[in-house]
Amino acid sequence: MRKTAFLLSLLFCAASMFSCGSAETSDTSETSQASSETQQPEDGIDYDLTTMSSTMIYSTVSNMILYPDVYEGKMVKLEGNFSVYHDEGGDKYIFAAIVPDATACCQQGIEFVLDGDYKYPDDYPEEGQSITIKGAFNSYDEYGFKYVQLLNAEMKVNA
Amino acid sequence: MTEKIDKLMEYLQFPAVRYAIIVGLLISLCSSLLGVTLVMKRFSFIGDGLSHVAFGAMAIATVLNVTDNMLIIMPVTVVSAVLLLRTGQNTRIKGDAAVAMISVGALALGYLLMNLAPKNGRTSANLSADVCSTLFGSTSILTLSQKDVITCVVMSAIVVAVFFFFYTKIFAVTFDESFAKATGIRSDLYNLLIAVVIAVIIVFAMNFVGSLLISALIIFPALSAMRVFKSFRSVIVCSVIISLFCASMGLLLAILEGTPVGSTIVAADIAVFFIFSIISMVARRGEK
Numbered sequence: 001m002r003k004t005a006f007l008l009s010l011l012f013c014a015a016s017m018f019s020c021g022s023a024e025t026s027d028t029s030e031t032s033q034a035s036s037e038t039q040q041p042e043d044g045i046d047y048d049l050t051t052m053s054s055t056m057i058y059s060t061v062s063n064m065i066l067y068p069d070v071y072e073g074k075m076v077k078l079e080g081n082f083s084v085y086h087d088e089g090g091d092k093y094i095f096a097a098i099v100p101d102a103t104a105c106c107q108q109g110i111e112f113v114l115d116g117d118y119k120y121p122d123d124y125p126e127e128g129q130s131i132t133i134k135g136a137f138n139s140y141d142e143y144g145f146k147y148v149q150l151l152n153a154e155m156k157v158n159a
Numbered sequence: 160m161t162e163k164i165d166k167l168m169e170y171l172q173f174p175a176v177r178y179a180i181i182v183g184l185l186i187s188l189c190s191s192l193l194g195v196t197l198v199m200k201r202f203s204f205i206g207d208g209l210s211h212v213a214f215g216a217m218a219i220a221t222v223l224n225v226t227d228n229m230l231i232i233m234p235v236t237v238v239s240a241v242l243l244l245r246t247g248q249n250t251r252i253k254g255d256a257a258v259a260m261i262s263v264g265a266l267a268l269g270y271l272l273m274n275l276a277p278k279n280g281r282t283s284a285n286l287s288a289d290v291c292s293t294l295f296g297s298t299s300i301l302t303l304s305q306k307d308v309i310t311c312v313v314m315s316a317i318v319v320a321v322f323f324f325f326y327t328k329i330f331a332v333t334f335d336e337s338f339a340k341a342t343g344i345r346s347d348l349y350n351l352l353i354a355v356v357i358a359v360i361i362v363f364a365m366n367f368v369g370s371l372l373i374s375a376l377i378i379f380p381a382l383s384a385m386r387v388f389k390s391f392r393s394v395i396v397c398s399v400i401i402s403l404f405c406a407s408m409g410l411l412l413a414i415l416e417g418t419p420v421g422s423t424i425v426a427a428d429i430a431v432f433f434i435f436s437i438i439s440m441v442a443r444r445g446e447k
Contacts, residue, residue: 054417056170059301063175066302101419 047071049078049099050132058101061108068139068148076110076150077134079158082125083109089143093120097133111149130158163415170414178308179300179420183406185315186367187376189360191402192322194381195395196333196353204255205243206377208262209361210370212239214293215265217365218272229310232362239265240358244350295369295421300410303366311363318356325352330391367406368421379428380405386432386439401431 049057057078064071080097087094096109112133118124125131135150170176197203216235220228243258293299303311322329331339332349340346364373384397409424416423 052170053166053415055301055413055420056173056176056417059175060173062302067304 044075045077045134046074047076047078047137049076054101057099058106058108061099061110064110064137065108065148068137068146071137071148072139074137075134076137077132078110079130079132080109081127082129082131082157083127084120084124095120095124097131111147112153112155113149113151114155115152125157132156132158167411167415174305175301175303176414178303178305179410179414180407182303182308182311182363183300183367183410183424184403185311186360186364187380187402187406188399189315189318189356190364190373190376191380191398192319192395193353193357193360194377194402195384195391195398196329197357198378198381198385199333202244203378204258204374205240205357206361206364206374207371208243208258208265209236209240209358210365210373211262211266211269212236213362213365214370215269215272217293218269222272222275229362233359236362237355237358240354240361241351244354244357293365293369294371295419299366299369300420301414307366314359314363318359321352321356325349329353333391368424372421372425375425375428376402376406379425379432383428383432383435386435387442401428401435405431 047060049060052060061078064076078097078099080099083096083098085094085096086092094111095114096111098107098109100107110133112135114123115135133150133153133155135153137148138151139146139148141147197205213232213236216232217228219235220231223231225231239261243261328339328344328349331342331344332346332353336346336350339349360377361373364376368376380398380402381394383401384394388394388397405427406424409427410420412418412427413420413423
């Protein structure tokens with residue numbers, strides 16, 4: 001039995017080396033980054049969330065919020081529900097694409113800034129309307145917190 | 160089918176998915192090893208109580224803005240496990256009441272504290288996603304960092320090593336504690352060891368299936384195995400196989416079909432339990 005335990009412990013050590021070893025040890029925050037050699041970007045998109053299952057979409061958005069450095073500058077395309085917040089402190093509108101989880105009990109979103117001169121509410125859809133957003137991932141600090149957004153974004157309102 | 164396999168291969172390129180599979184299998188292995196002992200000692204519900212305590216501890220860590228919340232969650236859960244298992248030894252009703260009291264109390268206080276968490280400056284705090292993920296394990300397993308994986312691998316190795324090194328003692332304490340005591344085994348010490356190991360498993364399993372569903376991960380594989388097998392060793396081996404199978408199937412299905420991870424794994428466990436119950440019924444009729 002002790003031999004078995006010893007062998008199993010060795011197995012775990014080997015598994016830890018294989019699973020978390022060499023190629024990925026440089027940065028603990030690369031959790032959700034797909035390896036660039038195998039990921040086939042379409043039309044300059046690095047992360048196309050519109051082709052993923054709802055669980056994968058939600059977890060990828062979570063990873064983007066948790067580990068923004070990994071996604072910095074990457075082109076992201078995602079589908080979500082349009083939402084707008086009024087930032088009292090900065091007196092500005094913040095637009096976001098909201099993504100629900102598999103059971104739709106929880107939701108989170110990514111802020112976007114459209115490329116061009118758009119005025120709210122004339123140039124934006126109604127809240128809750130399904131939209132597809134494509135933009136460059138960026139993170140910034142405000143009020144002592146880190147926020148993520150898609151810059152130079154293109155918005156398509158879905159039927 | 161080929162399309163699904165291609166999609167799965169695409170998802171496997173994401174380190175988050177690979178980490179989820181590794182951690183998921185390790186948690187399933189550990190929980191199934193101890194599951195048999197817990198079921199036989201009639202502590203099936205302790206997983207629920209401890210996971211709620213872990214949730215409450217996580218809320219405290221969030222309110223205190225502790226970067227590494229494990230520093231609070233782990234000791235609080237371990238202490239609670241020790242207290243619960245020790246209370247449970249005295250009188251059964253008191254033990255049940257203690258589990259229920261700590262379980263709901265920690266859950267309620269945890270949720271209350273989460274809502275008192277620091278506001279994020281721009282808007283009011285929105286921690287509903289964290290709460291949902293922590294309670295039901297919707298996606299938190301898919302947001303692990305490399306550090307989380309390494310911690311889980313090390314802790315799992317310790318849990319497995321402890322189980323195998325003390326296998327005979329755990330076996331004795333599980334079946335007949337009084338007899339074990341009479342033969343000179345320090346049952347209190349081994350109960351304490353079991354409590355600590357369970358707490359460690361619970362804390363890690365919270366990421367996998369969520370704190371409301373942890374009990375399923377502990378009891379279903381053990382109960383399914385007990386339907387068909389009778390010896391302690393065969394039940395444990397079968398329980399481990401069932402647990403690993405259900406975890407991997409549930410996880411892959413959730414990723415592919417977009418279902419919540421925790422409940423999909425538990426659904427797989429329930430399905431296997433019914434299959435094993437039917438096998439057991441058929442086998443008993445065959446014997447008659």
